[in-house]
Amino acid sequence: MSKYAIKYGHINYAFPDMIEENVDRRCDSIEPGITRKLGGPCIAFSHPALDECGYFDSRFLKFGHEHTEFTKRLVSAGYGGINRLEKDGQATDYFFVVRSDILFASVTSTGNDIDIANNARIWNEVVSKDGSLFRSPWSTLPQKIEFLAEQRQIAERYQFPFPFIQAPFDEVAYGTIFQDIEDTSLSPWRHFVAHGLSEGRNRLV
Structure with a gap:
């Protein structure tokens, strides 16, 4: 994953369903997969990307949406994806994903619907109003x-x-x-x- 991060600045692991929707692409450093989906458990970054965009937003609590928000900031800065203007005039983020030899074990999630809802509220009421790309690792x-x-x-x-x-x-x-x-x-x-x-x-x- 590191070589992909160096090339694109930011890359996400391609899960099987992401590979299936990219049957005409190699999902590698030459031709990464392109998807609107995000997984979250395996991400790689380059130093320039982190220098420009910083960290996960520490205003999020526990579980839910923090990875999506961080990834969208990275794409906005030109790392690991494309922001496409659709025919209806709306902008949509597409993310680069690649295959990897990394194996994942199934574990019970520690997240729950309450945490996800709380972080959704934080995103809508606080984070979405912050137009800056960079986030410090602390807010308090x-x-x-x-x-x-x-x-x-x-x-x-x-x-x-x-x-x-x-x-x-x-x-x-x-x-x-x-x-x-x-x-x-x-x-x-x-x-x-x-x-x-x-x-x-x-x-x-």
Whole structure:
């Protein structure tokens, strides 16, 4: 899937029914399948696509619609699909899908109709009114703290470089993440300037 993502920026796994509707196409990197359907369990992205479009919208809760919304943003940016103007004047998204040797095991879904309905409401009332392509991985301070802490743990575990995040300094976030500074007489900002910057703590704010 990775080579397809590099070529198209974003690609979806082709399920059997998607392959059946693309009998005249190879569903590979040369000739991807084209469908209006989305599956969701297997997606690949390129770095440029993620740099431009960001992440799943964190305003969605639990299960339902989050993958569709993300994919439509990617297609709008020119990655992994086509936005076609139909004869009736309506624009329709068509998505690129490819075959893969990946095998899926059947499991019981954790989603339910209530979660799907709640996310549909969030999409209609909130997300659909946001015309921007990029989404941050957080929309609230607790989400930001949780996300960055998880990323740092992964980076340390696998010895990946954790990037410096270019963002305004957030005193509340800094003080919440680094609670040891409460034992000093310094404000979060003064602690950051005097100690945090040289200690690499800037990577979490």
